[in-house]
Amino acid sequence: MLIEAHTVLAAQDLTVERGGLPVLRGVSVSVGAGEAVALMGGNGSGKSTLVRTLLGLLPHRRGAVTLFGSALRDFRDWSRIGYVPQRSLALLGGSKVKEVVAAGRLARRRPFRPLSRTDRDAVHNAIALVGLSDQLNADIARLSGGQQQRVLVARALAGEPDLLVLDEPTSGVDLEHQRVLAEVLAGLLEGGTSVLVVLHDVGSLAGLIDRAVVLSDGRVVHDGALGDLGQHHHGFGGHGHHDHVEPVEDHDQGAETLLGGAIEP
Amino acid sequence: MIEILSYPFMQRALIAALLTGLIAPAIGTYIVQRRLSLLGDGLGHVALAGVGLALLTGAAPIPIAVAACVAGAVVVEILRQRGKATGDVGLAVLFYGGLAAGVFLSGISGVGAGGLAQYLFGSLTTVTPSDLRLIAVLAVVILVITLGLAPQLYAVSTDEEFARTQGLRVRLYHITVVSLAAVTVALAMRTVGLLLVSALMVVPVAAARNVVRGFTAGLLCALGIGVATAVVGAAASFYVDAAPGAFIVLLAIAVFMLSWPISYLLRRRYAAAVLPEPVDDDELMVPHTVTETHPHRHAPGCGHPAVQHGDHTDFIHEGHRHAAHADHYDEH
DSSP states (O other), X not given: OXXXXXXXXXXXXXXXXXXXXEEEEEEEEEEETTOEEEEEEOTTSSHHHHHHHHTTSSOOSEEEEEETTEEGGGXXXXXXXXEEOSOOGGGGSSSBHHHHHHGGGGGGOOTTOOOOXXXXXXXXXXXXXXTOGXXXXXXXXXXXXXXXXXXXXXXXXXXXXXXXXXXXXXXXXXXXXXXXXXXXHHHHXXXXXXXXXXXXXXXXXXXXXXXXXXXXXXXXXXXXXXGGGTGGGSOOOSSGGGTTSOOOSSHHHHHHHXXXXXXXX | OHHHHTSHHHHHHXXXXXXXXXXXXXXXXXXXXXTOTTHHHHHHHHXXXXXXXXXXXXXXXXXXHHHHHHHHHHHHHHHHHTTOOGGXXXXXXXXXXXXXXXXXXXXXXXXXXXXXHHHHHOOGGGOOHHHHHHHHHHHHHHHHHHHHTHHHHHHHHHOHHHHHHTTOOHHHXXXXXXXXXXXXXXXXXXXXXXXXXXXXXXXXXXXXXXXXXXXXXXXXXXXXXXXXXXXXXXXXXXXXXXXXXXXXXXXXXXXXXXXXXXXXXXXXXXXXXXXXXXXXXXXXXXXXXXXXXOSSOOOTTSSSOEEEETTXXXXXXXXXXXXXXXXXXXXX
C-alpha cells in the first residue's frame, strides 16, 4: 500500500528558503490514507523544515501542499491533523497535563463555548492512551522528558485526527517511552489513521513504517520501502550518504529510477 | 470601613480599584504567558502621548489615551509578527517616542510635565462618574474576552505553532491580547497610574503561580490576589493618607514574597512522594559510567524502584541508579 487512491497529504516540488539559503529544493512527498511514512535524513537535511512547511508553519517559495484534497491556503479542517512538535513552550510549566492536552481539542471547539462532555472524554482518553492517567493534574514541568513527549502525543490525539504528524518523537527519550509510543502508533494505524513521522533512525518504530522518504541536503534521495534503504542508511550521522547518491535533478523521476521502481507508478 | 463608603469619591475609588485589580491580572496572565511582562510598562509610556494630546486639545484624557495605547500596541505587535522589531530596538523607539511626545505635548499645552504626574502615579480619589462608567464598560469587555476565550488565548500564548495547527487565527488573537493590555494600561492611569499598572498585570500572576497548580487555577487565583490587594490598598491608603497606587503595588509585592515560602512548602510536600533528584549531572557533563552487559531489562514494575531523572527513568539497582542509554545502561 504505497500510494493509495486517497492521498491525505501531498507536496509537489516544494522549495523553501530560510535566511536566503535553500533548505528544501523541489521536494515532493505524499502520505496515503492509513499509511505510515517515515521522513528520514541527517542533521540539517531539512526534514523538520519539511514537516513544518507541510503544516503551513513555514512559508514556501515554490511548489504546492495539499491536505486532504484542499490546497494548504484553503484548508480549514484542522481537526483532521494532529501535530506533535519536537519541543514545545507548553512544557515550561505552569500548566497541568490535562490543560496542555485540552489544547488539542481547539480545532473542534467554538469560541466562548465551555469544554463539552465529548471534549473532556476525548482529553481523558488521549491521556489514558499514552499511559499518563495518573498524571492528569500534574504540572507538566515535573514530568520526565519521555512523559512530556507522551503528553504532546496525547495533545495531538485529543483532536481525534486522521493524520498524525510527529517530529522526532523518539529522540532523547528512554526505551520505555519508545515502546509506549510504538504501541500507540500501532493502535492508531490499525484504526486507519495515517502517520508521518520524522525520525533520525527508525529504531523502535521500524516494524510500523510502510515507507521511508530520505532527505539529504534538502532533496529526496529515497522514497520507498524501509528495507530498500540498505546498509548505507543505518544511521544518519551527517552528510555521509550524500556521497553515494547522485544529486537528483528531477526528483520525481529521479527517486524512482534510483530505487528501481520502489514507487508504484 | 463603613465611614469611607459614605463618601461618593471613595465609593468610586474603591469600585475603580476593584475593577483594575480584576482586569490587570486577567490580561496580565496571557502577557506573562507570552513572556512579555514588560509590555505593560512600555504601553504606559505610549499612553502618555495620548494624555499629552488630551491636555493640548482639552479633551477627556482616558479615551484619547486608550486610542493612543491601542494604536501603539498594534504597531508593536505587527512589527513583531513581521520580524521587524529585532533586538527590541523598535519597541524602545516606540515607547520612548510616546514618553517624549507626552512630555512635549503637555509642555506646549501650558500644563507642563508636572501635570502628567497624576497619570503616572494614579489619582484614585479624583475618578469622576463618567471615568467610572468608561472603566466599567471596558472592564466587562476585557473580562468577557479573557475568560470566555481562555482556552484559545492560552493555546496561542503558550504554543503558537501548535495553535496554528489547530486552525486558530494566531495573529488575530495576539493583536486582541495586546490591544486589551493597552486598554487596561490606559484605564489604570486613573487608578494605580501608568508606571505602576504593569506591576499589577505581572505580580499577582507570578504570586498565583507559586501557590496553585495549573493555568486556569493560576488565572482565577491571580484575579483574587489582584482584587484583594487593590481594594485593601485603596481603602487602607485612605486611613494612612498614602498614595493608593503605590500602596496597592507594594501590597501585591508583599503577597508575591509570601508566595515563595508557600510554594517551597507545597513543592516539598509534592516531592516527598518521589525520591529526591541529585544535582543535574547531565548538565555537568560527567563522563558516564557504562556497565558492560546487563542481563536484566528494567521496566516499570520489574521490582527495582524507578526514579524519574531528567528525561529518563533510572532504576535503583544494587545501591546505584541504572539508566537505559541507547543499547546499554549507564550507572550514576
